[in-house]
Amino acid sequence: MEKFKTLTGVAAPLPLVNIDTDMIIPKQFLKTIKRTGLGTALFHELRTNDDGSENADFVLNKAGYREAQILVAGDNFGCGSSREHAPWALLDYGIRVVIxxxxxxxxxxxxFKNGILPIIVSQEDLDKLMDDASRGSNATLTVDLEAQEVRGPDGGAIQFEMDPFRKHCLINGLDDIGLTLEKTHHIDAHEEKIADSHPWH
Incomplete structure (x- = not known):
């Protein structure tokens, strides 16, 4: 998993509440178990018109936001079914932070298991960040996980809370497999002990 320490990137405003996982990645794109290639289907029903053409009004289709790495969204993001394809699609598109x-x-x-940083802020702070994200090509935010703050284009900073263990995992790029591999020497020692005490196995 890619490490996350500090990210400076374009933030796209998505002022919708209850954005569910079907809106993030519709069910017809769930046939794959690969984590790559799903970015093209991210927000498919919002990004495309009924005839398959691009919806010019959707924020990620606008020139200033096509390379967005941060989403500033309304309340209750990611509700609905538990599909892991939703963070896969966000990450494959290039989104590393959702606020x-x-x-x-x-x-x-x-x-957290896929290297995306979800940040919870107050409604007042979200309104400020949503305004920052509405500045088009100037909608650049800096997310500093080590300092636990989001800095806006005007220099203002918003603090956020983060579980220390999850922070450690993101900063060091540790998913569940990575955490297990950190214990390799303990696992090897245990296996050697078992082999010595039970040589017939």
Whole structure:
């Protein structure tokens, strides 16, 4: 998993509440178990018109936001079904940070397992960040996980809370497998001990 320490990137405003996982990645794109290639289907029903053409009004289709790495979204982001394809699609598109006032629990946990930083802020702070994100090509935010703050284009900073263990995992790029591999020497020692005490196995 890619490490996350500090990210400076374009933030796209998505002022919708209850953005569910089907909106993030519709069910027809769930046939793959690969984590790559899903970015093209991210927000498919919002990004495309009924005839398959691009919806010019959707924020990620606008020139200033096509390379967005941060989403500033409304309350209860990631609700609905527990599909892990949702963070896969966000990450494959290039989104590394989602900022909201609240997240659905399963989606929130899945973000950390896939190298995405979900940040919870107050409504007042979200309104400020949403305004920052509405500045088009100037909608650049800096997310500093080590300092636990988001800095806006005007130099203002917003602090956020973060579980120390999850912070450690993101900063060091540790998913569940990475955490297990950190214990390799303990695992090897245990296996050697078992082999010595039970040589017939």
């Amino acid at each position: 909201s006032t609240s997240f659905a629990d399963i989606f929130y946990n899945n973000c």
